Amino acid sequence: VAIEHPRDLLAVQLAHLGDFYNGNGPVQRDRIARVLPSWDKSVPGYGYVLGMYAFGLEEMADYARAEDTGHQALALNRRDPWATHAVAHVLEMQARLADGIRFLTATQDDWAPDNAFAFHNWWHLGLYYVDIGDTQKALDLYDTRIRPKESGMALEMVDASAMLWRLTLLGVDVGARWKPLAHSWAPRLEDGLYAFNDCHALMALVGAGRLEEAELVTALLANAARRGGTNARMAGDVGLPLAKGLLAFGREDYEGAIAAIMPIRHIAIRFGGSHAQRDLLTLTLIEAALRAGRTTVARHYLAERLVQRPASGLGARLMQRCA
Structure with a gap:
């Protein structure tokens, strides 16, 4: 569908997620690259496409471009949790732990309220705290943000x-x-x-x-x-x-x-x-x-x-x- 209709945002996102779940990192990056020429700032949803591309770049260890592209996406839509997530991944993979804590904490009012994906970005914040040795803070995040109540949602349980x-x-x-x-x-x-x-x-x-x-x-x-x-x-x-x-x-x-x-x-x-x-x-x-x-x-x-x-x-x- 995305080949014939590269501006079909739902088709692009579903394909992107399918590549992720199938462990196909190069395609996850390149599938978004193939539709990017059909998008620009004048097209609603362009920021979301940039956010997906940022994550694809990160998973292929292209960290500088991933971080830059993620911030471009957030400049267009600061509430995009997937673009936030892409930048958080870069900071975790490079062990820029203080930067990661500052980034997710400073922007939490953008990505956390009324967002079903927020638990995963809280999880990333928890990873930073685990790495610096503040395991109590990680446990506090688990109790209050990652799993504040029982849930049958698979992603939350993962x-x-x-x-x-x-x-x-x-x-x-x-x-x-x-x-x-x-x-x-x-x-x-x-x-x-x-x-x-x-x-x-x-x-x-x-x-x-x-x-x-x-x-x-x-x-x-x-x-x-x-x-x-x-x-x-x-x-x-x-x-x-x-x-x-x-x-x-x-x-x-x-x-x-x-x-x-x-x-x-x-x-x-x-x-x-x-x-x-x-x-x-x-x-x-x-x-x-x-x-x-x-x-x-x-x-x-x-x-x-x-x-x-x-x-x-x-x-x-x-x-x-x-x-």
């Missing part, structure tokens, strides 16, 4: 699982927060439609100590891998090995977690999600290596992460544990 898993990896006591989250995931366990979500459901189950149900998710991913369609590839290539690794981690089988996660890190884009979301695989692998006494493995992957994010406080603290 962010909640990802935040609690990060904090748990760092040894933070998240209290009883896993229990209601696992309860919200429970009715969706047999959907088996998107391996990325299934693995986040499994995190909640492991966190809540519901390991038998976590095993069920692993079995469902194995079934999904045998079926046809896009999700079969996602489940088989990344989802099932990751689920096994997460379950092993929950059982304190850290060698098993390393063995499952290490081979899939560099193909994890096939799984969908963003760089920031998939960073959870690396963090889990590093923590498993540290707990297994495999400091050379932990140092190996931390070195890679610190080259990408040299100012990361989290990376520096983890590297100190390798000494």
